[in-house]
Amino acid sequence: MIRFSHVNKFYGSYQALVDVNATVNKGEVVVVCGPSGSGKSTLIRTVNRLEPIQSGEVLFDGQNVHAGLKSAELNRLRARIGFVFQNFNLFPHLSVLENIMLSPVRVNAVKRGDASQTAMRLLDRVGLAHKAKAYPAQLSGGQQQRVAIARALAMEPPVMLFDEPTSSLDPEMVGEVLAVIRSLAADGMTMMCVTHEMNFARDVADCVWFMDAGKILEIGAPADFFSNPQHPRAQRFLSDLHVR
Amino acid sequence: MSMLSNMITIIEDNWLLLLIGQYPNGPLGGIASTLILSVLGIVLAFPLSVLIALARLSQWKVLNWPATALVYIVRGVPLLMLILWVYFLVPLLIGDSVPGFVTMLCTLVIYEGAFLSEIVRGGIIALPSGQMDAARALGHSHVGAMRYVILPQALYNMMPSILSQFVSTIKETTLGYVINVPELTFAASQLNNRLLTKPFEIFAILAIVYFIVCWSLSELANQLEQRIARQRLGDDQSGTGMLPPDAPKLQGAT
Numbered sequence: 001m002i003r004f005s006h007v008n009k010f011y012g013s014y015q016a017l018v019d020v021n022a023t024v025n026k027g028e029v030v031v032v033c034g035p036s037g038s039g040k041s042t043l044i045r046t047v048n049r050l051e052p053i054q055s056g057e058v059l060f061d062g063q064n065v066h067a068g069l070k071s072a073e074l075n076r077l078r079a080r081i082g083f084v085f086q087n088f089n090l091f092p093h094l095s096v097l098e099n100i101m102l103s104p105v106r107v108n109a110v111k112r113g114d115a116s117q118t119a120m121r122l123l124d125r126v127g128l129a130h131k132a133k134a135y136p137a138q139l140s141g142g143q144q145q146r147v148a149i150a151r152a153l154a155m156e157p158p159v160m161l162f163d164e165p166t167s168s169l170d171p172e173m174v175g176e177v178l179a180v181i182r183s184l185a186a187d188g189m190t191m192m193c194v195t196h197e198m199n200f201a202r203d204v205a206d207c208v209w210f211m212d213a214g215k216i217l218e219i220g221a222p223a224d225f226f227s228n229p230q231h232p233r234a235q236r237f238l239s240d241l242h243v244r
Numbered sequence: 245m246s247m248l249s250n251m252i253t254i255i256e257d258n259w260l261l262l263l264i265g266q267y268p269n270g271p272l273g274g275i276a277s278t279l280i281l282s283v284l285g286i287v288l289a290f291p292l293s294v295l296i297a298l299a300r301l302s303q304w305k306v307l308n309w310p311a312t313a314l315v316y317i318v319r320g321v322p323l324l325m326l327i328l329w330v331y332f333l334v335p336l337l338i339g340d341s342v343p344g345f346v347t348m349l350c351t352l353v354i355y356e357g358a359f360l361s362e363i364v365r366g367g368i369i370a371l372p373s374g375q376m377d378a379a380r381a382l383g384h385s386h387v388g389a390m391r392y393v394i395l396p397q398a399l400y401n402m403m404p405s406i407l408s409q410f411v412s413t414i415k416e417t418t419l420g421y422v423i424n425v426p427e428l429t430f431a432a433s434q435l436n437n438r439l440l441t442k443p444f445e446i447f448a449i450l451a452i453v454y455f456i457v458c459w460s461l462s463e464l465a466n467q468l469e470q471r472i473a474r475q476r477l478g479d480d481q482s483g484t485g486m487l488p489p490d491a492p493k494l495q496g497a498t
Contacts, residue, residue, distance in 0.1 A: 050377055071385065079383025089378035093397050103382040106392055137475075155382060 001026045001159060001190050002047055007056035009042060009214075016042045017053070018214040024159075024192055024207075029185045031201040031222075032194045034211035035237060040194040041086075043211070044163050047192070048081045049074060061158075079107050082152035082160035086167050088144040090136040090151070096123065097132040100151045108155065115154070122150040126180050142173030149180055160184060162193040198241060202226050210234045251445045258435055262453070265426045271345070273426030275453060281345065281427060282414045285352030286360075290406070292353060293360030294399075298390065300365055311361075318358035324419055327351045331423050344425040348417065356413055363405045367398035404469035411458045411465070418454075428453065 002024040009017035016039050024030045032040045045051040046058050049065050058065045063077060091099050100119035104110040110118075123129045126146040128139075136144055145165055152160060162181065166174040178200050185191060185204045195201060201208055201222060208225040210218040210233075217231045229235045255262070265273015272280070299311035318326065330351045335341050371394060379389035418429040432450040436443050 048381055050381060075380075075383045075385050078381055081381070083378075083381040085374060085378060085381075087372075087374050089372075089374035091375065091378070091393055091397075093400065102392060103384065106388055107383040151382070 001028075001061060002192065003057075003059040004043070004046075005057045005059070007043075007046065007053050007058060009039075009046065009051065009053045016214050017046070020056070020214075020216055022209060022216055022219060024190065026158075026190055027188050028206045029189075029191045029193070029204055030207045030209060031205035032192065032209045032211060033196065033198070033201060033237075034217075038211040039214040040211050041163050042214075044161050044192055044194050047161055048078045048083055050083075075107070079103070079155050080157050080159075082155065082157035084145070084148050084152055084160065084162045084165050086164040088136075088141070088148045088168075090144055090148055092136050094135075095132070096128065096134050096136070096139070096147050099136070099147060100154045103151070104154050118154055119150070122153050123147075125153075125183075126150050127176075140173060141169045142176045145169065145173075145177045146180055149177075149184075153184075159190040159192070162191065162195070164194050164196070166195065166197060198226070198238075210237070212237070247445055247448075250442060251449055254435070254439070254442065254445055255449060261431050261435060262428065262449070265431050271343075271426045273428075274431045275428045275457075277345070277426055278414065278417050278428040279457075281348060281352065281417045281420070281425070282410060284349055285356055285413050285417075286406070286410045288349070288353045289356035289360055292357035293364050294395070296357060296361035297364035297368065300361065301368060315358045315361060318355055319362075323351070323355055323416055324422065326355055327419055327423060330354075344420065344423045347423060348420040348425045352413060352416065355416070356409060359412075360406065360409055363402055363409065364398065367402040367405075368394055370401070371397055401472060404465045404472065407461060407465035407468065411461045414458055414461075415454065 004020045004022050007017050007020040008015065018039075020039075020043060032043065034040055042051055046053050047060065047065065049058075053066050057067075060077060060081065063069075065074075065077065069077065090096075091102065094102060097116065097119050100122060101112065101115040104115040104118065105112055120129060120132065123132055126149060128143060128146055128150070131139060131143060131147070136147070139147065149160075149165075165181065166177050169177065174197065178197060181191070181193065182200075182204055193201075193205075205222045208218075208220055208222050209216050210225065210229070210231065212233050218225065218229060218234050220230070225234070226238065229238055261274060263274045264276045265271065267273065267276075271277075296311045296315065299307040300315065302308050327348065331347050334347060334350060375393055375397070376389055379393040380386075384392065417425075417427055420427050421429045421433065424430065429450065432446050436446045439446065
């Protein structure tokens with residue numbers, strides 16, 4: 001469903017992604033982990049071209065994301081990729097309901113009544129139906145992130161990308177967001193998730209990618225990766241986490 | 245003390261002239277004209293300023309370059325110079341003489357358009373980049389993201405600055421005096437020519453009127469600014485978060 005082949009990305013002379021090759025299959029949950037600055041977020045942002053790349057290919061459903069797309073085609077492609085940000089990025093001037101309805105109505109030309117029904121159903125699913133009329137500033141971080149997930153789901157994307165969805169949350173709110181992501185995984189949603197939550201990765205992932213310095217150093221099933229990491233950098237990373 | 249009573253007498257005898265000029269026997273003038281000129285100037289300059297700001301933020305050189313040039317030129321030239329240019333140039337272009345009021349209005353729209361565009365541009369840049377990322381990730385075009393996500397927030401946050409610019413505009417209308425635009429300063433000057441012996445009193449009245457109008461509007465801008473700052477912190481008294489439900493023109497953006 002998503003295929004990276006020989007992806008290279010530079011910020012000036014700094015190389016953020018180094019010859020990345022990997023595939024996310026339909027229905028698969030991939031967790032990307034690794035130390036800060038290893039290029040995890042950059043990698044996930046190349047999937048819907050929020051970050052440009054300098055060479056290589058990113059294919060989504062067989063379509064090359066970074067070349068040969070007209071801007072309208074790129075917009076259509078982005079509408080089919082759900083993206084959840086570390087900082088939620090809800091629209092503060094719109095109510096929760098309007099945040100979720102905006103894109104179905106304006107991008108997919110869904111009727112307002114239908115969009116509103118879908119939005120309420122999704123809010124119910126993330127346990128926030130009673131907050132439909134609230135504004136983002138009135139919600140806790142965990143609630144905002146759950147609304148952001150509902151907003152992404154409202155576009156009915158076949159794939160969801162999560163860029164450190166719990167990293168800017170207070171510890172007691174991490175669980176409620178992970179529970180929503182777990183339920184999506186249980187429904188068979190194709191997902192790619194950058195996270196530091198290793199227990200979550202162990203439970204939910206079908207496949208773990210370990211990155212450092214812009215390279216994917218190890219790809220493996222969670223059972224193998226967590227109990228028996230092959231790469232010395234991955235061994236050090238995991239032991240550092242366990243010490244703490 | 246006698247000066248104060250002189251001022252009161254002058255106001256009692258001439259308040260209508262200061263309020264509406266020689267209307268209905270002549271063109272509308274006085275403070276009414278000043279305010280109409282300022283309001284029209286800022287209202288017409290506003291959409292222009294949004295277009296200039298978007299052009300300046302555009303990656304396309306065809307849009308970016310002329311808009312940037314316009315802003316730099318207007319900012320680098322005294323307003324009086326611009327007034328004189330419009331005064332002599334517009335009749336040449338149209339081939340007909342143009343009333344002073346219209347000349348002044350055209351000048352103000354260009355001048356305020358350029359200055360407001362910098363405020364609009366600042367308001368757009370000041371928003372977190374995540375807002376644009378989120379809108380684009382949901383599939384909105386650049387224009388759609390601007391219209392539904394960026395501009396409603398930026399314009400709301402800029403309301404105090406726009407009001408301050410309106411205060412500047414009121415003060416700038418006084419320069420219309422040099423091309424005989426009938427407004428408040430012009431009315432006071434007419435009065436001075438008639439009474440001859442009381443310039444100090446007349447121009448004191450003029451200063452006080454301008455001060456009252458501009459000070460109260462500045463005060464309004466300050467209060468608006470504090471209210472918006474409180475809302476950004478999420479603890480505004482209305483308890484509705486970033487945007488109160490009664491906020492104008494921001495509802496129903498979907």
